[in-house]
Amino acid sequence: MQRKIRIKDISEMAGVSPGTVDRILHNRGNVSETARTAVGEVLKKVNYKPNIHISGLSLKRKYKVVITTPSVTEGEYWESIHFGIQHALEEYENIRIKCLVHTYNEFDVYSCREVYDRILQIDADGVIIGLTFKEETLRLTRNLEEKGIPYIFVDSTMENASPLAFFTSDHYRCGYLMARLITSIIPQDSDIGISYAIRIGDESANTSTLRQNGFNAYLSEKKKTHKVQLIPYSTMEPEKNDVWVKELFHHQHNIGGVVFFNSRGGLLADCFARNGINNIPIIGVDLTVPNIKALKNGYIDFLIGQEPEHQGSLAMKTLIEYLVYRRPVKVQNYVQLDILTKEIIDYYNQFNYLS
Amino acid sequence: MQRKIRIKDISEMAGVSPGTVDRILHNRGNVSETARTAVGEVLKKVNYKPNIHISGLSLKRKYKVVITTPSVTEGEYWESIHFGIQHALEEYENIRIKCLVHTYNEFDVYSCREVYDRILQIDADGVIIGLTFKEETLRLTRNLEEKGIPYIFVDSTMENASPLAFFTSDHYRCGYLMARLITSIIPQDSDIGISYAIRIGDESANTSTLRQNGFNAYLSEKKKTHKVQLIPYSTMEPEKNDVWVKELFHHQHNIGGVVFFNSRGGLLADCFARNGINNIPIIGVDLTVPNIKALKNGYIDFLIGQEPEHQGSLAMKTLIEYLVYRRPVKVQNYVQLDILTKEIIDYYNQFNYLS
DNA sequence: CTGTTAGCGCTTTCAT
DNA sequence: ATGAAAGCGCTAACAG
Numbered sequence: 001m002q003r004k005i006r007i008k009d010i011s012e013m014a015g016v017s018p019g020t021v022d023r024i025l026h027n028r029g030n031v032s033e034t035a036r037t038a039v040g041e042v043l044k045k046v047n048y049k050p051n052i053h054i055s056g057l058s059l060k061r062k063y064k065v066v067i068t069t070p071s072v073t074e075g076e077y078w079e080s081i082h083f084g085i086q087h088a089l090e091e092y093e094n095i096r097i098k099c100l101v102h103t104y105n106e107f108d109v110y111s112c113r114e115v116y117d118r119i120l121q122i123d124a125d126g127v128i129i130g131l132t133f134k135e136e137t138l139r140l141t142r143n144l145e146e147k148g149i150p151y152i153f154v155d156s157t158m159e160n161a162s163p164l165a166f167f168t169s170d171h172y173r174c175g176y177l178m179a180r181l182i183t184s185i186i187p188q189d190s191d192i193g194i195s196y197a198i199r200i201g202d203e204s205a206n207t208s209t210l211r212q213n214g215f216n217a218y219l220s221e222k223k224k225t226h227k228v229q230l231i232p233y234s235t236m237e238p239e240k241n242d243v244w245v246k247e248l249f250h251h252q253h254n255i256g257g258v259v260f261f262n263s264r265g266g267l268l269a270d271c272f273a274r275n276g277i278n279n280i281p282i283i284g285v286d287l288t289v290p291n292i293k294a295l296k297n298g299y300i301d302f303l304i305g306q307e308p309e310h311q312g313s314l315a316m317k318t319l320i321e322y323l324v325y326r327r328p329v330k331v332q333n334y335v336q337l338d339i340l341t342k343e344i345i346d347y348y349n350q351f352n353y354l355s
Numbered sequence: 356m357q358r359k360i361r362i363k364d365i366s367e368m369a370g371v372s373p374g375t376v377d378r379i380l381h382n383r384g385n386v387s388e389t390a391r392t393a394v395g396e397v398l399k400k401v402n403y404k405p406n407i408h409i410s411g412l413s414l415k416r417k418y419k420v421v422i423t424t425p426s427v428t429e430g431e432y433w434e435s436i437h438f439g440i441q442h443a444l445e446e447y448e449n450i451r452i453k454c455l456v457h458t459y460n461e462f463d464v465y466s467c468r469e470v471y472d473r474i475l476q477i478d479a480d481g482v483i484i485g486l487t488f489k490e491e492t493l494r495l496t497r498n499l500e501e502k503g504i505p506y507i508f509v510d511s512t513m514e515n516a517s518p519l520a521f522f523t524s525d526h527y528r529c530g531y532l533m534a535r536l537i538t539s540i541i542p543q544d545s546d547i548g549i550s551y552a553i554r555i556g557d558e559s560a561n562t563s564t565l566r567q568n569g570f571n572a573y574l575s576e577k578k579k580t581h582k583v584q585l586i587p588y589s590t591m592e593p594e595k596n597d598v599w600v601k602e603l604f605h606h607q608h609n610i611g612g613v614v615f616f617n618s619r620g621g622l623l624a625d626c627f628a629r630n631g632i633n634n635i636p637i638i639g640v641d642l643t644v645p646n647i648k649a650l651k652n653g654y655i656d657f658l659i660g661q662e663p664e665h666q667g668s669l670a671m672k673t674l675i676e677y678l679v680y681r682r683p684v685k686v687q688n689y690v691q692l693d694i695l696t697k698e699i700i701d702y703y704n705q706f707n708y709l710s
Numbered sequence: 711c712t713g714t715t716a717g718c719g720c721t722t723t724c725a726t
Numbered sequence: 727a728t729g730a731a732a733g734c735g736c737t738a739a740c741a742g
């Protein structure tokens with residue numbers, strides 16, 4: 001294992017000064033073709049890996065990064081994404097990054113538009129986007145592209161956009177997995193209840209739909225004959241939920257298990273608990289505080305996690321490495337899908353070890 | 356958000372020079388009581404967080420770290436642990452660490468003793484231990500303790516030792532989880548086959564036993580009435596395995612599912628495949644290459660992963676931070692237990708994003 | 711266009 | 727016992 005190669009080593013090999021090598025590495029211009037080729041030759045031979053921490057030490061450049069996601073509620077999904085972003089910033093503490101967080105109301109497209117307009121006023125170096133409204137976001141990304149500002153998606157991605165990268169879980173596969181799990185633990189002839197969130201307006205949540213598609217795909221691929229019953233759920237008028245649930249379950253019913261494709265299933269589990277509905281397996285997504293509580297209490301059987309901290313952290317790290325070194329970026333990045341149960345949820349805390 | 360506090364800031368507040376602050380921070384001695392208390396006062400007030408990357412830049416001290424584990428086979432469990440350790444070393448590239456890897460034959464206590472004797476000759480700054488033989492390891496750790504050399508366990512820990520820390524999964528809980536999973540997918544009145552590895556000598560694998568205990572605990576807690584049938588498995592005489600398996604399954608049998616508590620289950624799955632035994636759910640541990648293959652092919656239904664890369668990486672990071680800053684260390688560290696299925700195994704590749 | 715120099719935060723060395 | 731100064735690898739500012 002040889003000594004690490006430094007800029008000084010390269011400059012000596014190429015017969016130029018360290019300053020010139022630096023200029024070449026960072027495309028700062030003011031370099032003769034001769035010098036460029038000489039250094040290029042050396043770079044081909046040696047495996048130079050710049051040390052970003054030390055770069056940061058002398059890098060005067062300040063970067064402005066905008067983060068835009070739905071509003072952050074404590075203990076919920078988006079908070080984890082933001083934690084991950086913070087974690088990356090701590091790891092790259094030597095790079096001077098100003099983080100501007102702009103959140104919008106995910107149930108209100110006007111709020112989103114307003115926030116996006118504000119973002120477009122900012123002369124940002126990069127943007128991390130957690131999207132909800134496709135049309136609005138498309139307008140944003142088009143504008144960013146015109147300005148040459150790179151952007152990265154977290155949580156989900158979108159057609160017709162050209163992000164620098166995206167970090168999401170495979171929502172379709174998530175639904176597919178949920179179908180496999182629920183069908184493996186309920187009787188073959190029972191029905192499956194699907195909880196769906198009532199939304200105002202025509203924007204249906206992208207990720208839930210993808211999961212639903214994956215779910216359906218599994219059922220038809222495996223020729224499963226379970227009937228599906230929809231269970232409405234309202235965030236706006238929570239008092240209705242109990243009524244709906246009662247209606248469905250206090251009659252004769254054949255529901256063997258329930259799945260939910262959005263992250264609010266813990267609340268449905270509460271609703272079941274209140275109405276004395278036990279022994280119905282529930283499978284859901286996201287490790288929000290209410291969901292985890294329901295998992296621990298035994299109301300939810302499986303939760304699928306999509307590593308939000310990891311998504312946020314990877315997005316920010318990727319953006320930083322791109323901004324500082326123009327490091328080539330892999331566009332499609334699918335994070336792991338975690339299956340959590342009551343038995344192992346206690347060990348599910350990432351990033352709590354050292355920092 | 357205020358500017359980060361530096362040593363220079365502290366020295367100015369305490370009315371001493373940066374050199375003195377450094378001496379205090381690192382317990383290098385040659386400091387008057389007056390200076391120590393003055394700086395101590397300031398440190399209490401401000402939240403100084405040293406920057407280990409920059410420290411490394413000027414740190415002349417070289418550290419020698421010994422890694423000792425069972426021999427590493429490609430695609431197997433211990434390789435992942437070593438990958439994780441490498442990953443941590445890359446992240447802390449500025450710290451000069453010489454890594455001495457000493458592996459032993461995990462089926463041969465004499466090999467282990469020999470390796471440990473060699474290790475004791477080394478004047479190491481720290482040791483990372485993946486243990487197999489308890490008695491031998493106890494002798495090693497006693498000696499290390501006498502010499503004041505800190506050591507960290509990965510994969511499993513041991514009573515009567517005083518490691519700086521250990522990073523393992525909760526094996527008991529792992530077995531408990533496996534019991535929950537298998538019983539939720541097999542008929543109530545069917546038997547469960549348990550594959551066990553035949554070992555030479557009286558050393559039974561610690562981790563497998565713990566898993567077995569957890570498994571049994573679940574069955575009795577939940578009053579499960581499944582009968583358990585043992586299926587021997589030999590690494591030494593693989594030709595016997597087919598015979599045993601045939602014997603068990605070609606008679607009338609009532610085995611609804613099989614679990615294995617060691618990492619070699621993929622081979623048993625192969626054995627099943629060769630003998631035309633399908634449709635028997637198998638649950639196992641560890642994401643070795645053969646296991647993953649069997650999972651993808653549908654021969655294994657669930658694999659439990661214990662984040663070996665993470666274990667290795669955390670162990671090394673912890674050791675480094677302790678060596679450089681005497682950072683206080685949390686002793687007991689349980690990593691996550693991952694439940695993997697065919698559907699999501701493709702997304703299970705850690706550390707593949709940026710490095 | 712290019713080499714030299716100073717300086718980032720930290721540790722180490724060298725005077726004092 | 728302590729402050730001042732040099733230097734780690736890198737980038738930025740300056741002088742040519």
